[in-house]
Amino acid sequence: MKVRIWGARGSVPAPGPEMNRYGGNTSCVEVTLAGGERLILDAGTGIRTLGFSLPPDMPRINILLTHLHLDHIQGLMFFPPCFRAESDIRIFGPSSPEASLESRIARYISAPLSPVEVRELPCDVSFLDAPASEWQIGGATIRAEAVTHRGPTLGYRITDGDTTLCYIPDHEPGLGADLAALSEEWISGYNLARDADLLIHDCQYTDEEYPGHEGWGHSPITEAITFARRVGARRTLLFHHDPLHTDGFLDDLHRTARRAWQGLGGDPEQIGIAAERAELTVGATAAETPARPRIAV
Amino acid sequence: MSGPQKPLELILARNLLTSVTTPAFLVAKDGTLLFYNEGAGALIGRPFEDTGQLDLQEWTRRFGPFDENEEPLSFDELPLTKALREGRPAHDEFSVRSADGEMHRIAASAMPIVGAATGASGVMVIFWPVDEQVAREVTTGRHEVTR
Ligand SMILES: [Zn+2]
Ligand SMILES: [Zn+2]
Numbered sequence: 001m002k003v004r005i006w007g008a009r010g011s012v013p014a015p016g017p018e019m020n021r022y023g024g025n026t027s028c029v030e031v032t033l034a035g036g037e038r039l040i041l042d043a044g045t046g047i048r049t050l051g052f053s054l055p056p057d058m059p060r061i062n063i064l065l066t067h068l069h070l071d072h073i074q075g076l077m078f079f080p081p082c083f084r085a086e087s088d089i090r091i092f093g094p095s096s097p098e099a100s101l102e103s104r105i106a107r108y109i110s111a112p113l114s115p116v117e118v119r120e121l122p123c124d125v126s127f128l129d130a131p132a133s134e135w136q137i138g139g140a141t142i143r144a145e146a147v148t149h150r151g152p153t154l155g156y157r158i159t160d161g162d163t164t165l166c167y168i169p170d171h172e173p174g175l176g177a178d179l180a181a182l183s184e185e186w187i188s189g190y191n192l193a194r195d196a197d198l199l200i201h202d203c204q205y206t207d208e209e210y211p212g213h214e215g216w217g218h219s220p221i222t223e224a225i226t227f228a229r230r231v232g233a234r235r236t237l238l239f240h241h242d243p244l245h246t247d248g249f250l251d252d253l254h255r256t257a258r259r260a261w262q263g264l265g266g267d268p269e270q271i272g273i274a275a276e277r278a279e280l281t282v283g284a285t286a287a288e289t290p291a292r293p294r295i296a297v
Numbered sequence: 298m299s300g301p302q303k304p305l306e307l308i309l310a311r312n313l314l315t316s317v318t319t320p321a322f323l324v325a326k327d328g329t330l331l332f333y334n335e336g337a338g339a340l341i342g343r344p345f346e347d348t349g350q351l352d353l354q355e356w357t358r359r360f361g362p363f364d365e366n367e368e369p370l371s372f373d374e375l376p377l378t379k380a381l382r383e384g385r386p387a388h389d390e391f392s393v394r395s396a397d398g399e400m401h402r403i404a405a406s407a408m409p410i411v412g413a414a415t416g417a418s419g420v421m422v423i424f425w426p427v428d429e430q431v432a433r434e435v436t437t438g439r440h441e442v443t444r
Contacts, residue, residue: 095413132414146305146414176312184301188308191300 001163001282002032003198007046008274010170010204010218010240011071018246023276025049026071027169027240029200033160037138041156041167041200042066043091046276047075054081062137064130064144065093066169067153068104077109077116087123092144094152095129102127130154147171148188150217157192163283166196166233169240174223175215179230193231198282200274201228203238206253221253225260225271236261237280238273306412307331310421322422324377328353331419339434340403340426342396362391367400380407380420390427402427 007025015024026044033039038054040047040063047063054061061081066072081087093101105127106118118125130144143157147168155168166189173179173188184190193199203224205213210220218240219227228236238257241250250273258268272280302308307323311332314321320336330351338344341360351359353372362370370391372378379387388406395401405424411417 097413146412148305148309152413176316177308185303186308186311187302188305190302194300 001034001158001160001165001197002279003165003200003282004030004032004050004279005046005237005274005276006030006050007042007044007075008239008241008276009044009071009243010202012243013045013071013074014241014243018248021247021275022241022245022250022273024243025276026074027066028075029167031158031165033138033140034163035139035160037140038062039064039137039140039158042072042169043076043079044071044073045075045078048078048080051078051080056084056086058087060088060090063089063091064142064156064167065091066155066167067094067149067151068108069151069170070108072169073105073108076105077114082121082123082125085122087125089123089125090128091125092128092130094144094146094154096152100127101129143192145189145192147192148173148175148217150215153217155189155192157196161283164196165198165200165282166193166231167200168192169200169202170217171202171227172215172217172219172223173227174219179223179226184230187227187230189227190231193227193233195232195234197234198280199228199231199233199236200239201233201236202240203253203257203273204240204242206256209242221257221260225257225264228261228271229264229266233270235270235272235282238271241274303331304412304415304418306410306415307419310410310419314421320424322377322424323419324381324422325419326381326417328372328378328381330356337424340395340401340424341393342399359394361393361400362403362405363394363400364391367392376405376407377420377422380409380422381417384409384411384417 007028009026013024025046027042028044028046029041031039109118134141134143140158140160144154147155149170158165168189201224202219204218205220207220207222254273258271261271262268314334318336320340321334323332325331333345364370376387376389386408390404392400392402403424403426407420407422410419
């Protein structure tokens, strides 16, 4: 399985010379399965550039949305395949008793916020509630479950052969809970992330910033690392960078997270930080995959 | 859902109950007592950490509830059972026994918890002592827990 980051920023795009290395585009991750099929996780502004890299004859494009906050859908309207008649696009997202996925997304892709309406898109696009039970896309088994954030939000678990990726970009599992002490059954996202070969997880704040942002739906370093430890993630990629965090600041945040992981008995090499355009190979065949941390929970 | 994790709505309900002093229980749809908070622990005289999850028979045997004559109430008559069975809030007054054997008269309101993906997954039962003095002590955290 190959994973490519097209946007790692949270909340709002943050372009600028001091953001060059980690990038300013919001959440978008491309996953290439062992059989060659591709999945797109979220449609933040990063999906625009991803769209230019896709072959024009790609048979079907599957986009898995975690939720409909703007930083996860803003790029949809600028995704080049949407404007090609031959494109076949399937968009999965959280269900709602209030309105269909299509009509909720159409609140953004409609006047006055947008110059085009969903019905005017020339492509063949379908909007589907993420099924409550596992389903298949290509060779992969997909599982979506609700996680702690503000508003209905999914995380995804994607298993391709014996390789598992977990993607929970917006997550505050430690809200009102002691993650280090709770039993597994009471940890949001546990089923999705347990024993994942790669966990892509929210780490929007430092521990010092967090008290002013408690309940905003995002994790500080300690909670992200503790969550990774509790679920037994083999590698973790810190994601959803705060728009205020410059390259230098994120370098420091990464060092702090590695030290925290090491403090729990893990190998610091297992803690990465997402940077735009970075590509990772995930799974048992990935030579660089380190051994599982030996951590007593 | 497969795997050991509880549905998100129960996790969030527990997190909420942990953060408030209002005494409350969280009960699974099969009647298992999943959690009670410090306020409830103060009232029944034993913190949750000492009891852990209890099945229906065990927790009703230990804590009640009981009617005015201290006879055990039928499970079918409890607000939580009505909330589970009928999918609507329910309210009643009855007695519970604290760990030291003392009976407390309480009022209880049960609210069904229905998840978007999982349907009815449990009930949150909020309760408070009918005795005003005890109620004040419990909600201000001054009611002693007997270990
Ligand atoms: Zn976000
Ligand atoms: Zn969000």
